[in-house]
Amino acid sequence: MTTTAAPESRAFEADVAKLLRLLVHSVYSDRDVFLRELISNAADACEKLRYEAIATPALLGDDPKPKITIAIDADQRRLTVEDNGFGMDHDDLVASLGTIANSGTRAFMERVAAAKADAAEGDSAQLIGQFGVGFYSAFMVADRVDVISRRAGTDQAWIWSSDGQGSYTVAPIAAAEAPSRGTRIVLHLLEDAKTYLERYQLERIIKARSGHIPVAIALIDKPGGEAAEVGSGAALWTRPKAEITAEQYTDFYRSFAGQFDEPLLTIHTRAEGRHEYTMLLFVPGTKPFDLFDPDRKGRIKLYVKRVLITDDAELAPRYLRFVRGLVDSADLPLNVSREMIQDSPVFTAIKKGVASRILSEIEKLAKSDAAAYDTLWTAFGAVIKEGLYEDFERRPQLLELARFKTTASGAEWRTLKDYVAALKPNQTAIYYLVGEDPARIANSPHLEGFRARGIEVLLLSDPVDSFWASAGLDYEGKPFKSVTHGAAELDLIPPLETPPAPDTAAGEAVTRLIAFAKDALGDLVSDVRASDRLTTSAVCLVAPESGMDRQLERLLASAGRLPGGSKPVLEINPRHAVVTALAARSDDDKEVRDDAVRLLFDEARILDGEPPADAQAFAERLGRMLTRGLA
Numbered sequence: 112m113t114t115t116a117a118p119e120s121r122a123f124e125a126d127v128a129k130l131l132r133l134l135v136h137s138v139y140s141d142r143d144v145f146l147r148e149l150i151s152n153a154a155d156a157c158e159k160l161r162y163e164a165i166a167t168p169a170l171l172g173d174d175p176k177p178k179i180t181i182a183i184d185a186d187q188r189r190l191t192v193e194d195n196g197f198g199m200d201h202d203d204l205v206a207s208l209g210t211i212a213n214s215g216t217r218a219f220m221e222r223v224a225a226a227k228a229d230a231a232e233g234d235s236a237q238l239i240g241q242f243g244v245g246f247y248s249a250f251m252v253a254d255r256v257d258v259i260s261r262r263a264g265t266d267q268a269w270i271w272s273s274d275g276q277g278s279y280t281v282a283p284i285a286a287a288e289a290p291s292r293g294t295r296i297v298l299h300l301l302e303d304a305k306t307y308l309e310r311y312q313l314e315r316i317i318k319a320r321s322g323h324i325p326v327a328i329a330l331i332d333k334p335g336g337e338a339a340e341v342g343s344g345a346a347l348w349t350r351p352k353a354e355i356t357a358e359q360y361t362d363f364y365r366s367f368a369g370q371f372d373e374p375l376l377t378i379h380t381r382a383e384g385r386h387e388y389t390m391l392l393f394v395p396g397t398k399p400f401d402l403f404d405p406d407r408k409g410r411i412k413l414y415v416k417r418v419l420i421t422d423d424a425e426l427a428p429r430y431l432r433f434v435r436g437l438v439d440s441a442d443l444p445l446n447v448s449r450e451m452i453q454d455s456p457v458f459t460a461i462k463k464g465v466a467s468r469i470l471s472e473i474e475k476l477a478k479s480d481a482a483a484y485d486t487l488w489t490a491f492g493a494v495i496k497e498g499l500y501e502d503f504e505r506r507p508q509l510l511e512l513a514r515f516k517t518t519a520s521g522a523e524w525r526t527l528k529d530y531v532a533a534l535k536p537n538q539t540a541i542y543y544l545v546g547e548d549p550a551r552i553a554n555s556p557h558l559e560g561f562r563a564r565g566i567e568v569l570l571l572s573d574p575v576d577s578f579w580a581s582a583g584l585d586y587e588g589k590p591f592k593s594v595t596h597g598a599a600e601l602d603l604i605p606p607l608e609t610p611p612a613p614d615t616a617a618g619e620a621v622t623r624l625i626a627f628a629k630d631a632l633g634d635l636v637s638d639v640r641a642s643d644r645l646t647t648s649a650v651c652l653v654a655p656e657s658g659m660d661r662q663l664e665r666l667l668a669s670a671g672r673l674p675g676g677s678k679p680v681l682e683i684n685p686r687h688a689v690v691t692a693l694a695a696r697s698d699d700d701k702e703v704r705d706d707a708v709r710l711l712f713d714e715a716r717i718l719d720g721e722p723p724a725d726a727q728a729f730a731e732r733l734g735r736m737l738t739r740g741l742a
């Protein structure tokens with residue numbers, strides 16, 4: 112390849128073109144983020160080089176110290192961000208800067224599309240700040256961007272260039288015009304972005320947003336000018352805790368993790384003893400958008416003696432995947448592959464230490480700052496609860512940390528300790544109800560008998576709840592039991608208000624009605640019986656004693672992991688007006704009874720959030736009943 116070859120022109124991937132249009136036309140006011148994104152890419156490239164140089168020291172040549180240089184050329188209205196990191200060759204440039212490599216950027220695009228559908232314009236501009244859209248944010252401030260790069264260990268340098276209008280070019284470039292290693296990004300600034308040619312502006316942005324990246328940053332304020340250090344490149348975590356202010360921790364968290372919020376919890380400790388390592392970890396103040404993405408990796412970076420080994424080491428259990436930050440080990444081997452490191456016993460020991468530490472700090476927060484803990488639980492409780500069935504060893508600790516909405520909690524969170532302290536005499540279980548929609552479960556007929564007896568019920572509406580709650584756990588010797596499961600065992604606990612004494616004749620009629628219903632419904636149910644659970648509703652469906660909780664079964668069936676459709680038990684409220692009236696009708700009135708029983712069954716399904724068993728037949732029956740009633 113020669114330097115005179117015509118530049119090769121390529122179109123951006125469709126999504127990139129869309130993103131660029133958005134950035135160019137956006138009214139997003141906080142354009143400063145572009146600098147943080149470019150500096151963060153430069154720092155990553157420096158860390159990648161440090162890592163590769165462990166195996167191939169020659170890559171460092173005579174320029175071993177990683178650095179980022181930012182240069183202003185006011186006359187040409189140009190801003191340059193240069194690093195001596197790993198660099199990119201032709202194929203890297205095409206793969207990285209013509210497509211959307213970054214999962215955060217992809218999620219951003221999806222959110223923008225969703226915001227558009229909601230007709231919430233302007234929101235999409237705000238999203239830019241929340242997600243950080245990486246390299247492409249340069250086009251918010253520049254109408255042309257040149258990326259001149261040479262990959263470490265190669266001779267040929269390349270120039271990538273684009274005006275952000277749909278296509279870009281890549282061409283070889285003469286050695287003299289390129290950095291000897293790494294990447295130079297030249298921004299031809301827009302007229303209205305001239306503020307980024309002012310030294311104090313750049314210093315302010317760098318200090319605020321990139322002040323703690325582990326690579327030194329220098330600023331040159333005019334061509335041929337002196338380079339002045341802006342960031343020291345000192346890794347914050349290596350400094351003693353006492354010397355670090357809360358503000359510095361927050362700055363570090365923001366620049367290191369690319370976050371915009373305040374951390375809820377900062378954990379900075381040094382483990383000494385058998386293994387020596389430092390951890391600087393943060394619990395974010397807000398919930399990330401991809402917390403439940405099954406492909407989401409851990410976000411704790413692993414360093415060995417200040418060299419970044421990997422971004423996504425599984426350093427904490429999955430149910431703590433919201434934790435951000437890093438672990439820097441002094442005694443993991445540097446000269447083996449990442450995979451081997453992750454398999455080593457030292458790594459396993461560190462992992463254990465990290466999980467224990469995070470949980471004990473979360474515990475401390477729960478004791479010392481209830482309001483902050485509420486925020487933490489509201490954002491991450493649904494994830495932490497996964498630990499209840501994944502982490503057998505720490506289950507008791509997790510049960511203490513868990514918070515619940517209950518029939519007695521109102522807007523507050525309740526602990527299991529609170530729950531157990533409020534047990535009714537003879538109550539032997541911790542009752543819960545699972546469902547998807549918090550409002551619907553709070554109004555479920557299943558709760559009536561429990562409410563009538565003043566028995567508290569946990570209201571669970573996170574997808575994970577079905578799993579742990581039916582895993583056979585107990586707390587202080589009390590098993591968890593679904594109120595929709597099996598017989599309710601409520602007869603030992605008296606209602607708060609005594610119900611009227613049963614009338615034997617009416618009781619017998621209801622018994623006959625139940626027998627009739629069992630016969631009429633046949634295969635649709637596994638049983639029909641009188642209910643203790645119901646006080647105001649006529650009917651409800653419950654799972655048979657031997658069966659699976661209905662909500663869990665629905666979840667597994669919808670995930671294709673179970674055939675679904677096991678037969679429920681229909682419970683009938685013997686005191687309900689519809690039931691007593693129906694029971695009082697002559698046994699010969701088969702047609703009305705049959706319609707009524709089937710309608711009650713469908714009513715129970717609807718109350719459970721399911722459609723009637725046969726919508727057409729349901730409509731016909733309802734029509735017949737209405738006609739009879741209106742005639």
Ligand code: ADP
Nearest residue numbers: 152153156198199207208212213245246247294
């Ligand atoms: P992200 O950095 O989140 O992956 P970007 O859009 O910012 O997303 O960058 C895309 C890719 O381009 C990076 O993953 C990296 O491979 C490459 N890249 C960007 N800037 C540099 C740089 N200064 N040096 C080397 N590679 C870079």
